[in-house]
Amino acid sequence: TAGITQAPTSQILAAGRSMTLRCTQDMRHNAMYWYRQDLGLGLRLIHYSNTAGTTGKGEVPDGYSVSRANTDDFPLTLASAVPSQTSVYFCASKGQGAGTGELFFGEGSRLTVL
Amino acid sequence: AQKITQTQPGMFVQEKEAVTLDCTYDTSDQSYGLFWYKQPSSGEMIFLIYQGSYDEQNATEGRYSLNFQKARKSANLVISASQLGDSAMYFCAMREGLSNSGYSTLTFGKGTMLLVSP
DSSP: OOEEEEEEEEEOOTTTEEEEEEEEEEEOOEEEEEEEEEEETTEEEEEEEEEEOOEESSSOOOTTOOOOOOSBOOEEEEESSOOGGGGEEEEEEEEEEEESOOOOOOOEOOOOOO | OEEEEEEEEEEETTTTTTEOOOEEEEOSSSEEEEEEEEOTTTOOOOOEEEEEEOSSSSSSTTEEEEETTTTTTTEEEEEOSSGGGEEEEEEEEEESSOTTTOOEEEOOOOEEEEEOOO
């Protein structure tokens, strides 16, 4: 079972360039999330989507945009990358209905902006 | 105020000993959930254990248990009989609202790095 697939695994990007991090899930989860992980700061929510066609801002949304055209895909776009966006990015999803509400994570995308 | 506080940046424990990783939380919701995730050096996020705010008993999953003290707003992770493979970063997280709410997100703490020595 693939679960959540993120691409690319890692990327070096020149400042000012645009970049889209891809995230695909095969669990038919309604909710999807993008977090960034930085040393000493833990994971911080960038954007989320509760269902296809809707998105919302998290704690650190500036400089990022997302779209949710369908249930499976939730790409994260950096329109004009800056060095402070150097981070590890995690995509996650959550199933609907009863349960713990745990998040299922992809393996992360390491982005370096120079 | 931070919603999730992990006050221990790093912890050391010897193999086979028990260790407690601290987590305190802040919420005004009556319904919430608390989670612990493990992140080994390979980077993936592994779900360990969950405690719901209405659960009367502390959650347990194998060698992991969650010491839930609701009045003190703490949700410490206890790892019994530590193993070398337990060396990892551990994150505490909280969901506010019901688990089946489409609008709930997880807020994470800053993490605790656990090193288990032989």
